[in-house]
Amino acid sequence: MNARQKFVSSVRALLAFLLTAIIVTGGSTAAVAADYVPISGAGSSWSANALDQWRRNVKQYGMSVNYASTGSVDGRNQFKGGTVDFGVSETPYGLKDNGVVDELPTRPFVYIPIVAGGTAFMYNLTSGGNRITNLRLSGDVVTKMFTGVITKWNDAAIAADNPGITLPDRAVVPVVRSDGSGSTAQFTLWMATKYTSLWNNYCNAVGRNECGQTSFYPTKSGMVAQPGSQGVSGYVAQKANEGTITYVEYSYALKTNFPVAKILNDANYYVEPTASNVAVGLLGAKINQNKNSSMYLTQELGGVYNSKDARAYPLSSYSYIIVPTTEQASFTAAKGGTLAAFSNYFLCEGQQQAEVLGYSPLPVNLVKVGLEQVSKIPGADTSKINIAKCNNPTFSASGENTLAKNAPMPDACDKKGVEQCTAGTGGATGTTSGGTTTGTTITGTTGGTTGTGTTGGGVMGGTMGTGPTTCDVDTGVCSNVKAIPVATTSNGWAATNWIILSVIIVLVLIVVVPPVVVTYAARKVR
Amino acid sequence: MLTDTPRKLTIIRDGSDKVFRGVIRAGGSVVLIIMVLVGSFLGYRAAQALNMAGWSFFTEQAWEPDAGKFGIAAVIVGTILIATVAIIVALPLSLGTALFITEYAPRQLRSFLVSIVDLMAAIPSVVFGLWGFFFLQQAIVPVSRWISQYFGWIPGLGVTGVDPTDPLATTTVYTSSTFIAGIVVGIMVTPIVTSIMREVFSQTPVGEREGALALGATRWAMIRNVVLPFGQGGIIGGTMLGLGRALGETIAVYMIISPVFVIQPNILQNGASSVAALIALRYGESTEMGLSALMAAGLALFTMTLIVNFGASIVVARSRSGAAS
Secondary structure (H helix, E strand, O other), rough: OOOHHHHHHHHHHHHHHHHHHHHHHHHHHHHHOOOOOOEEEEEOOOOOOHHHHHHHHHHOOOOEEEEEEOOOOHHHHHHHHHOOOOEEEEOOOOEEEEOEOOOOOOOEEEEEEEEEEEEEEEOEEEEEEEEOOOOOEEEEHHHHHHOOOOOEEOOOOOOOHHOOOOOOOOEEEEEEOOOOHHHHHHHHHHHHHHHHHHHHHHHHOOOOOOOOOOOOOOOEEEEEEEEEEHHHHHHHHOOOOOOOOEEEEEEHHHHOOOOOOOOOOOOEEEEEOHHHHHHHHHHHOOOOOOOOOOOOOOOHHHHHHHHOOOOOOOOOEEEEEEEOOOOOOOOOOHHHHHHHHHHHHHHOOOHHHHHOOEEEEOOOOHHHHHHHHHHHOOOOOHHHOOHOOOOOOOOEOOOOEEEHHHOOOOHHHHHHOOOEEEOOOOOOOOOOOHHHHHEEEEEEEOOOOOOOOOOHHHHHHHHHHOOOOEEOOOOEEEEEOOOOOOOOOOOOHHHHHHHHHHHHHHHHHHHHHHHHHHHHHHHHHO | OOOOOOOOOOOOOOOHHHHHHHHHHHHHHHHHHHHHHHHHHHHHHHHHHHHHHHHHHHHOOOOOOOOOHEEHHHHHHHHHHHHHHHHHHOOOOOHHHHHHHHHHHHHHHHHHHHHHHHHHHHHHHHHHHHHHHHHHHHHHHHHHHHHHHHOOOOOOOOOOOOOOOOOOOOOOHHHOEEEHHHHHHHHHHHHHHHHHHOOOOOHOHHEEEEEHHHHOOOOOHHHHHHHHHHOOOHHHHHHHHHHHHHHOOOOOHHHHOEEOOOOOOOOOOEEEEOOHHHHHHHHHHHHHHHHHHHHHHHHHHHHHHHHHHHHHHHHHHHHHOOOOO
């Protein structure tokens, strides 16, 4: 009895404690949340990984930010139509695409850069059963792959970029975006600027007369089109889809644990779109400084493409948020306050996470002008904006971009013409392609002494067993000739086909015949 | 000579009757009015595009509204192909499920199975899409490859641009196809088709069932001679309803297919198209003309779905339940 009473009272005390805890915490969050109202945005999937992280982070302050990564074109259109409070896009309004000029919205707005990043080339390729993780490509080869000029991975042009890899005789399957996309716009602008004739020839061949920069990739047969960055990266990351390559922000490769191609820059080095390489690349970007222009703060990337710095990643660019500067219809001062606080967060604190996510933090000059733009949002609380507290890794006392200044020089093995590095790239770090090590360490040996089991040749020999192993004198790659599972039947109608067909016919007959016979017999009796 | 004249009937309805009739009539007419409004809205918004395209709207395959070159030939054919695959998957699956639930399953299991099937109908379309894209696609590609290798000679099952004897041949040509989208949509419409069939089968008169069994019929013979003829209307009606839903399925198809704007008759090959997926893909990023063209495509889909559903109701009405038995 006594024990029971004790139990009951302790339960009561616990309940009371929990209740007060709930009331207290609930009350306190409600008090914070009262300052903020939910806001919603749509647009770029290129920068969606960063935005999603920031959205989760500001939840603790009671901010509720909804974001739909439906593509830059959709983001711009939704902002124009007034259905969202902010849009996110890699490209500004006012560009001509496929013969149509994207009109400016009637509501007043400004662009604010949100984050930098590199449009990476994520691929799925194996050789001798091992994933290739150290592919290198030069710009014209990339362009040729995405315009149907190069159709096989063992093309001489790709092999010239990759002296250390034995490339398989597989078809190149470019995976492009099916929706209107800022990634497509960035990629096509680069191709149209640097490889004008290749790109224009392709465009004309597939029936698009007006080429140049476009948000809608013109496809031809053999290509695969998927919606959103999640769609293209998810497609390439499917194990069976070997031979695929796509253009997508670097963070998606990190997320899916897939490698990206190192791209040749104008200093003849193959570089990966790491945060520091993107920061170096963007030193060449020209930012529109005319405050009266409708394009204020937008980017001009010609200098990035042609940067002579050995560390510069050529497909680096900024992504922009489009915010309204007046109260209008559903956009109230309360919403403006939340949007300004969110913008203040990602321009400042949020940038610290950019590198981990696969982006590159903004330099101090852009954060400074960005914060100036933030104060133009109606309802913005300018007292909370303080650039000194940002702790951004690019900031320095002298105003130089620390990240770019301290960026490591590329390895000697990343230079053009030199046998390539074996380290992995993108999300496939730490793994070294077996095929590559075979190629670099054992040249010209015969008899299959590859042995160690970690190399491509060793795995082949170990699993396939009996046949004679031969090693190519030139590449050093060993293969077990007899054991390669090649279908031996010709293309025509062979015996196996007859067997399969007859099995199916017999199966159908087993199902169909008895009822028919029974019905017939029953009728006869009657 | 006396002639019989029919007695005049006067119906006196009391208040509650009148209210009931009024409510029912209002409900019925509201449905019709909404349908007409949807149709006329689509027609009004589509007028600009239809005027520009003229009759070529029905024959043109490309979809470039801003260049003035657009038509629904490819997307409508794609929609029909996906819906056909879906029905081929869904019909046997739901017929079997419905028969098992009503005739074979133990009584205790029955209500559990019914709620499982109904629960399946409640799964959001996007979940089916994710499942199809990330899981089913990889699993189904070898099947597609096998079918095209051995039955590629049948028109529609072939795949171009790949050599099946080459072990390094890319398997991407088998992905994002009409076939995969059709299977996913088929699985999506199965629950609704199943529940309609099950409902009709369970209404088979007990007397007729018992009569058949008393005459010595096995359970299967009873099903064939009593349940199936009785439920014919339900089978056709359920299938047609499923077809209507399959024609309009959007997000799952949008996530799986790789859109192409040429007629793609090879169902196993990469590249498919559907009106609903096209609208989902393009509505947010269209110009005024593009939007009008999408409305026109929507109108075509709307009309087609109406025809299918009216066809279904005519078929169901003709074969009144139980009429054939």
